[in-house]
Amino acid sequence: MNAEIIAVGSEMLTPERVDTNSLFLTGELNTLGVEVVLKAVVGDHLERLGDSIRGAVSRSEILILSGGLGPTEDDLTREAVAQALGRKLVFHPEIAEAIEARFARMKRKMAEVNKRQAYVVEGAEILPNDRGTAPGQWIEESGRFIVMLPGPPHELKAMYERQVGPRLARVVPKQVIRTLEMRVAGMPESDLDQLISPVYKKYENPATTILAAPGDIQVHLRARASTEAEGDALLAEVAGPIGQLLGDRIYSRNGDPLEAVVGNLLRAAQATVSVAESATGGMLGGRITAVPGSSDYFAGGFITYNNQMKTELLGVDPEILRLFGAVSEQAAEAMAAGARRRTRSTFALSVTGVAGPDAGGESAPVGTMYVGLADASAIRVLHRQFLGDRARVRSFVVQMALDLLRRRLMRIDG
Amino acid sequence: MNAEIIAVGSEMLTPERVDTNSLFLTGELNTLGVEVVLKAVVGDHLERLGDSIRGAVSRSEILILSGGLGPTEDDLTREAVAQALGRKLVFHPEIAEAIEARFARMKRKMAEVNKRQAYVVEGAEILPNDRGTAPGQWIEESGRFIVMLPGPPHELKAMYERQVGPRLARVVPKQVIRTLEMRVAGMPESDLDQLISPVYKKYENPATTILAAPGDIQVHLRARASTEAEGDALLAEVAGPIGQLLGDRIYSRNGDPLEAVVGNLLRAAQATVSVAESATGGMLGGRITAVPGSSDYFAGGFITYNNQMKTELLGVDPEILRLFGAVSEQAAEAMAAGARRRTRSTFALSVTGVAGPDAGGESAPVGTMYVGLADASAIRVLHRQFLGDRARVRSFVVQMALDLLRRRLMRIDG
Numbered sequence: 001m002n003a004e005i006i007a008v009g010s011e012m013l014t015p016e017r018v019d020t021n022s023l024f025l026t027g028e029l030n031t032l033g034v035e036v037v038l039k040a041v042v043g044d045h046l047e048r049l050g051d052s053i054r055g056a057v058s059r060s061e062i063l064i065l066s067g068g069l070g071p072t073e074d075d076l077t078r079e080a081v082a083q084a085l086g087r088k089l090v091f092h093p094e095i096a097e098a099i100e101a102r103f104a105r106m107k108r109k110m111a112e113v114n115k116r117q118a119y120v121v122e123g124a125e126i127l128p129n130d131r132g133t134a135p136g137q138w139i140e141e142s143g144r145f146i147v148m149l150p151g152p153p154h155e156l157k158a159m160y161e162r163q164v165g166p167r168l169a170r171v172v173p174k175q176v177i178r179t180l181e182m183r184v185a186g187m188p189e190s191d192l193d194q195l196i197s198p199v200y201k202k203y204e205n206p207a208t209t210i211l212a213a214p215g216d217i218q219v220h221l222r223a224r225a226s227t228e229a230e231g232d233a234l235l236a237e238v239a240g241p242i243g244q245l246l247g248d249r250i251y252s253r254n255g256d257p258l259e260a261v262v263g264n265l266l267r268a269a270q271a272t273v274s275v276a277e278s279a280t281g282g283m284l285g286g287r288i289t290a291v292p293g294s295s296d297y298f299a300g301g302f303i304t305y306n307n308q309m310k311t312e313l314l315g316v317d318p319e320i321l322r323l324f325g326a327v328s329e330q331a332a333e334a335m336a337a338g339a340r341r342r343t344r345s346t347f348a349l350s351v352t353g354v355a356g357p358d359a360g361g362e363s364a365p366v367g368t369m370y371v372g373l374a375d376a377s378a379i380r381v382l383h384r385q386f387l388g389d390r391a392r393v394r395s396f397v398v399q400m401a402l403d404l405l406r407r408r409l410m411r412i413d414g
Numbered sequence: 415m416n417a418e419i420i421a422v423g424s425e426m427l428t429p430e431r432v433d434t435n436s437l438f439l440t441g442e443l444n445t446l447g448v449e450v451v452l453k454a455v456v457g458d459h460l461e462r463l464g465d466s467i468r469g470a471v472s473r474s475e476i477l478i479l480s481g482g483l484g485p486t487e488d489d490l491t492r493e494a495v496a497q498a499l500g501r502k503l504v505f506h507p508e509i510a511e512a513i514e515a516r517f518a519r520m521k522r523k524m525a526e527v528n529k530r531q532a533y534v535v536e537g538a539e540i541l542p543n544d545r546g547t548a549p550g551q552w553i554e555e556s557g558r559f560i561v562m563l564p565g566p567p568h569e570l571k572a573m574y575e576r577q578v579g580p581r582l583a584r585v586v587p588k589q590v591i592r593t594l595e596m597r598v599a600g601m602p603e604s605d606l607d608q609l610i611s612p613v614y615k616k617y618e619n620p621a622t623t624i625l626a627a628p629g630d631i632q633v634h635l636r637a638r639a640s641t642e643a644e645g646d647a648l649l650a651e652v653a654g655p656i657g658q659l660l661g662d663r664i665y666s667r668n669g670d671p672l673e674a675v676v677g678n679l680l681r682a683a684q685a686t687v688s689v690a691e692s693a694t695g696g697m698l699g700g701r702i703t704a705v706p707g708s709s710d711y712f713a714g715g716f717i718t719y720n721n722q723m724k725t726e727l728l729g730v731d732p733e734i735l736r737l738f739g740a741v742s743e744q745a746a747e748a749m750a751a752g753a754r755r756r757t758r759s760t761f762a763l764s765v766t767g768v769a770g771p772d773a774g775g776e777s778a779p780v781g782t783m784y785v786g787l788a789d790a791s792a793i794r795v796l797h798r799q800f801l802g803d804r805a806r807v808r809s810f811v812v813q814m815a816l817d818l819l820r821r822r823l824m825r826i827d828g
Binding site: 188191285 | 428430438440452455456457484516519520521526527528545547568623634689699700702704706708712726771804808
C-alpha cells in the first residue's frame with residue numbers, strides 16, 4: 001500500500017517553516033510497510049486543497065491530512081475533504097459539548113467559532129483529541145483510507161499512536177521493510193552509479209536510492225517483504241553484488257559516518273592520530289572530535305594557516321616553503337611529519353591547499369589540495385584538484401583525509 | 415502571481431530528509447512578491463510526477479522543480495515535464511560536450527550515463543550549470559513559467575540567483591519586498607521573543623519571523639510595498655524599537671555570519687587571533703577560517719585534546735591541570751595565554767569543557783564550558799553551562815567564543 005501526506009496551512013509555506021509532522025508520519029507508516037510516495041504542503045485555499053485531496057485519493061490507498069482543523073475561517077480541511085469525496089458535513093452536538101467542557105475545565109468560555117470543529121464528514125469515525133479541541137476523523141472510501149489529524153505535533157502524535165496506527169495496522173497487509181545503507185567516500189556520484197546501476201536497476205524490490213554529499217555517497221536499499229528474513233534475503237541479493245563492485249570503497253554498512261569508522265579502527269589498533277591543518281583551519285580536527293570518546297585516539301593538532309606557524313609550530317623547513325610553496329607535496333609531507341613528531345602520535349594527517357575563492361599568494365589554482373599521512377615508516381601525500389566553492393572544497397578534502405587514514409588502517413592500497 | 419514548488423526524489427520521502435531547497439526558493443520568490451501556494455515532494459515515479467506537474471501548471475503561473483536531473487534512470491524530471499506539456503525531448507550535443515569537458519578538467523572520463531543530462535524539453539532555454547553536470551531548463555507555456563533546477567543546494571542556489579531570479583524579475587509584476595535581518599548571538603530564543611514580541615506583534619506588515627540555531631538567532635522582517643522607500647519606512651518602524659531593545663546584542667544587520675563580523679573587526683583593528691581548542695577540537699578555527707581572506711587575521715591554532723598536549727604545545731603548567739583540572743577557569747586562562755604567546759597574536763581564544771555525552775574523567779558536568787580570551791593586558795574567562803547533545807553544546811560554545819571576541823573588539827562590556 002502507498003500513502004500520501006498533505007500538510008494544510010499557509011503558515012507552512014514561508015521560507016522558514018518545515019513540515020515536521022510528515023517526517024513522523026513517514027516513519028510510522030514505514031514501520032507498517034507503507035511507502036510514502038508523495039507529500040505536499042497546501043495553503044488555506046479550498047480549491048487547491050480539494051484538488052490535492054482528489055489527486056491523492058485517486059493515486060494512493062492512504063491519505064493523511066494534518067492541520068486545518070482549527071476553529072477559524074482559514075481552517076478548511078473538513079470542507080475540502082467533504083467536497084472531494086462528495087459527502088456532506090454533519091454537525092455533532094456531542095463534540096461541541098466536549099469542547100465546551102474542555103474550555104470550562106480551563107475556566108474559560110468556548111468561543112462561538114469553535115463550533116466549526118464539531119462538523120464531521122458524513123460516515124467518518126470521530127477520533128477524540130485529549131490534547132486539544134480539534135477531533136480527528138477516519139474515513140473509509142471504497143478500500144481507501146482518508147485520515148484527518150490536528151496540526152500541532154503533540155496532538156497529532158498522540159492521536160496517531162493511539163488511534164490511527166492501530167486502525168491502519170488492521171487494514172494494511174502485513175508487511176516488513178528492511179533497509180541497508182552503504183557509505184562510500186571520495187567517489188564521484190556518476191562513477192559510482194555507472195558501476196552499480198547495472199545491478200540495482202534489475203530490482204524494483206529492494207528499491208535503491210543514492211544520496212550524495214561532498215566526498216560522501218550513501219547507497220540506500222529498502223526491501224519490502226512479509227517477514228524480516230525474506231526482507232534480509234532480498235537486500236542481500238542486491239547488496240552482495242554491489243558490495244563486490246564497490247569493495248573496500250564502502251566504509252560503513254550501518255550508518256556510521258566516516259569519522260566514527262576511522263575512530264573505531266584507531267581504537268582497535270591502539271593507535272592515535274594528530275592533525276596539521278592549513279586550508280581546513282581546524283575542520284578535520286573538528287570532525288574527528290565530533291565522535292564521543294575520541295580523546296582515546298585523538299592526540300592533538302595544529303592549525304598553521306601561515307608559513308611562519310608551519311615553521312614554528314610544526315618545524316617545517318623554511319627552505320621547503322620557499323622552494324616549493326606552502327601548497328605543495330613537500331609542504332604536506334613536512335607538516336604531517338612535524339605534527340606526528342610533536343604529538344608523538346601513531347599517525348598524522350596534514351592538509352594544505354587553496355580553498356578559494358581567490359588563490360591568494362599561491363601559484364596553485366583554487367581547489368588544489370594536498371593531504372599527507374605520516375606513520376612510523378613513511379609519509380604518503382595525495383594530490384587532488386577539487387571544483388566548487390570554498391565550503392565545498394574544504395568539506396571534500398576533510399573527507400579525503402579521513403578516508404586516506406581509513407585505508408591505511410585497513411591496509412588497503414590505492 | 416502564484417508559484418508552486420515540486421521537489422523530486424524518493425530519497426526525500428524518508429523519515430529523516432527535509433526538502434530545504436523549497437525554503438530557499440520560497441524566500442527568493444517572496445522577495446519578488448510571488449507567493450508560494452503549494453509545495454510537494456514527489457518520488458521518482460513518472461506518473462505521479464506528471465500528475466503533479468499538470469496540476470501545478472493548471473493552477474499557478476510559476477512552477478519550479480528541483481532535482482531529478484541527474485544522469486541515472488531514476489532521474490525523471492525531464493521526461494515528466496516533457497510529457498506533461500506534450501513536448502518532445504531533444505538531445506543537445508553541446509551540453510554533452512560541456513559535461514565531457516568538465517570531467518576532463520578533473521582529469522576524468524565522462525560516464526556514458528551523463529549523456530541523459532543533455533536532453534532538453536523542446537523550446538526550453540538551457541540554464542548552464544557551472545557547479546555540476548545537470549543544466550537547468552526554463553520553459554514558457556502560454557504565460558506560465560516552468561523551471562527545472564538541479565537538486566544539490568549549492569548548484570540550485572547559484573543557478574537560481576544568476577539565471578532564474580533575473581528572468582522571473584522581468585516577467586513578474588513589480589512589487590517591492592524589503593527585508594531586514596538582525597542576528598543575535600548567545601541569547602535564548604524565548605528570552606528574545608519575550609523582549610521583542612510586544613513590538614512586532616502590533617504589525618502585520620512587516621511580518622516578523624524568528625529563526626533559532628544553537629547560540630544564534632535571526633530576526634527577519636519582511637515588508638511589502640509599492641516602492642523601496644515605502645518598504646524601508648515600514649521596516650524602520652519596527653526595526654527601530656527592536657534595535658533599541660536588543661542593542662549591542664545584535665551582531666549583524668546585513669546577513670553576515672558572526673565569523674565574518676569578527677573577521678572584519680579584526681582586520682579593521684589590524685589585529686590577529688589564535689585559538690587553543692580542547693572540547694571543540696578545531697571547530698572554532700574551522701569557523702574563523704570559513705571566511706575567505708581570513709589569513710589576514712588568523713594567526714594559527716592548537717588542538718590540545720589531552721593534558722599532555724596542553725602542557726607541551728601551549729605551555730600550560732601541569733600543576734594547574736592537577737589542581738583545577740583541564741575543565742576549569744585556570745586551564746582556559748593558561749591555554750589562551752599559551753596560544754597568544756606561541757603565535758604572537760593580538761588575541762587568543764581558548765575553549766575547554768565537557769561536550770558529552772559522558773563526562774569522561776572530568777568532575778565537571780556535561781555541558782560545562784570555559785572560554786578564555788587573552789590580549790596584551792589581561793585574560794578573561796567566561797563560564798557557561800549548556801544543555802543539549804554533543805554537537806549542540808560544541809556549536810553553542812564556538813558561537814560564545816566568537817561573540818566574546820566581537821564584544822572585546824567593539825569594547826562592549828558585559
